[in-house]
Amino acid sequence: MRNLKNSRNNQVQDIISVVKITSLLFSIIGFFTFFFESKLSNKYAITTLASYLVTITMGLLAVAYLFWVFSTSNKIDVRYEYILKIFDSSLFVIFFIAVICVTGSYQSNYKFLFLFIIIASTIEYGMRHGMIVAITASSIILAMDLILVPTITINQYFQNDLVLAGVFILTAWPLGYYVKIEGEHIKRLEDLINEDGLTGVYNHRYFYEAMKEKFAIAEKENEYLAMVFIDLDYFKHYNDLNGHQKGDLVLKTVGGILKESVGEKDIVARYGGEEFAILLPNNSEIQATEVGERIRKSIEKTYFHGEENQPNGKVTVSIGISVYPDKAKSDIDLIKSADDALYRAKFFNKNRVEIYSSILDELKNDIEEEHIDLITSIKTLISVINAKDKYTYGHVERVVAYSRLFAEELCLSEEDKKNLVYGAYMHDIGKINISKEILNKKMPLTKDEWEILKQHSENGIEIIKPVNSLQEIAPLILHHHERYDGMGYPDQMKGDNIPFLVRVLTIVDSFDAMTSHRPYNKRKTYDEAIEELKRCSGTQFDPIMTKKFIETIKKNMHEFQH
Known part of the structure; x- marks a missing residue:
């Protein structure tokens, strides 16, 4: 709608510009005709060279105005729009007064030129502005008749120009009213389309x-x-x-x-x-x-x-x-x-x-200055992963939120809280190297595809390896798919050999995976997921941490379900 409106405004501006240029061309014709007739009749002592110079000057002014109008179209600052209105209309009124004065004053046949600027001003700026220009123009030509016409019983010029003044006002009034109605109609259409x-x-x-x-x-x-x-x-x-x-x-x-x-x-x-x-x-x-x-x-x-x-x-x-x-x-x-x-x-x-x-903005406070750019790159990588796999984006945000809450319930140290949250945020960063087709596949993965997907843990380690300050979270990225019974990957670690924060993250990560929409899994309810955690306690998950996490979820369940 905005493009259509701009297109319409541009077309209206082009029409208005043509009207103004036409009025300037009529003025040039008036000058040329008047000076040519004056030369033949010797009524005015104006040389041929002067006539040509005036005509050429007026032509150059018309061309200059044409160039100015089209080069500044839609580029005027709205703060100066009112000043532009006054300047533009005043310039034309003054110019037409000059034309009328040169071509015979009250006897001039070019008083109709005011109609051009009345029409243009009314279309462009509305009825109020058009009426002001019409009344101004009417006052000028009637004043000429009253002041400059020799004293006569019947002032024929005044009578004729009184009719012309009426034409000026009757042009501005209905045309302005039409512009107002059209504007209101367009506004209503915009409201219907935009609301x-x-x-x-x-x-x-x-x-x-x-x-x-x-x-x-x-x-x-x-x-x-x-x-x-x-x-x-x-x-x-x-x-x-x-x-x-x-x-x-x-x-x-x-x-x-x-x-x-x-x-x-x-x-x-x-x-x-x-x-x-x-x-x-x-x-x-x-x-x-x-x-x-x-x-x-x-x-x-x-x-x-x-x-x-x-x-x-x-x-x-x-x-x-x-x-x-x-x-x-x-x-x-x-x-x-x-x-x-x-x-x-x-x-x-x-x-x-x-x-x-942003978690990465928080991380920048704990990172070496020389690695700030790399952290920014990691943020970009995560954005790319989110674009490839919509599940990963929501999953990461939820795992971070669960991790923050669980860290508070476990009364972890500030350092462990940070490491758990940072690890939760970046635990799937290695998926950047996994194709979109595998990440979003709705059917069960083939053996080869599964092996490719399992590589994301080791891929993630390679990404953060250059940043010394991130080495504390490396185990969370590498081992978050290890199982308590040693049947996980990539290193088949078992029991308490799995780092403590990794065991915590594994529970959180799995719980969200169970309670989320995934391409290849049906979403479980919170109660169903809790039962699954209980069933896998001691095999897939640390039994002590599982019990505490279930208590945390039950305590805060009303906050999560929406």
Whole structure:
């Protein structure tokens, strides 16, 4: 729609430019005709050379104006648009006054030239501006008749120009009214195309158009651009209990709250389903967080039918925030990082605002200066893996979240907590060398494919080998598929010979694998996964750590299931 609108505006500007150029050409004709007739009649003592010079000058002015119009089309800063309106219209009015004065003043046949600028101004700037130009032009020609016409009983020039003034005003008025109606009609069509029909906020398609535009401005002006993702907690549960009509009413109400919570320049859109997105131009992380908290509290305080049956006892939202350029370097990064923050907000407790933070950004604080670039490269590799295998992305985020929680429950030292989290984040980094076909295969893997997949542990070690500070997490990457009974890979380690943090990560990794959608496995419920952990305790998993992990999951199960 934006491209169509720009195309239409360009076409209108071209028409207006042609109208203005035509008026200049008529002026040149007027000058040439008047000077030619004056020379023949000797009425004015103007030389042939002077006539040519004036005509050539007017022609050059017309060409110069033509070049200026087409070279600056759509490049004028909106801050100077009003000044441009006044300058453009005033320039033509002054020019036409000069033409009329030179071609006979009140006797001139070129008073009609004002019609060109009246038409152009009305189409371009609207009825108000067109009427101002029309009244100004009418006042000028009538003033000429009253001041310059010799004293006579009947001023025929004034009578004729009174009719012409009426034509000026009647041209600007209906034409301006038509432009106004067309503008309102186009605005309504834009609203129908750009708005989400249910919630009244912008739709997903418009959001992406606005995102590109706002990001380009932020990049050019070196300004902040905040992205806020909002997701309704337990919305499926609400729909199942209260019906989709009540659910739609919730979405509509939330859309209204979001619009009331932001400024006129901010963009609120329905991103999909029960998820909304907000663009906050020139908002820092602190400002965006304040907006997010204001929205969260406002929705929490609003009463919705049947909300007492929600797990939270209220209809609530989880909110994720990221900000350019602090947390993202591109528009895609901004969306992804805000989505990551939303994921964490939903994973832990819900009904909260979460600001994006990268594990690798945390890692940079603990890494040698000379290896910072390599850590950035690792981040890029993980992004590539995520693009190849959507399961891996969600899996890594969840394993990190489980690991943080389990580390707190185990009261691990700060160093062990960091190593467990960093290891959880990078444990599948070796999948960069595994083909997309194998990672996403829905049928069981062949023996050869399975052998290729098993290589990802050793591949991961090779990637982090140059970074000395990452050697502490190397065992987690290499051995997270070892089994407590020694039947795992790659080294068939057994029992307590498997490093402690590896045994912890293996349980977390397997639990999420069981409770997630995978190409070749049916997702288990949390209860089913717990039973599987119990069944494999002592064979695949460390029995003591398994028991403690099950206790952790049961204790926090209401926070995870959504």
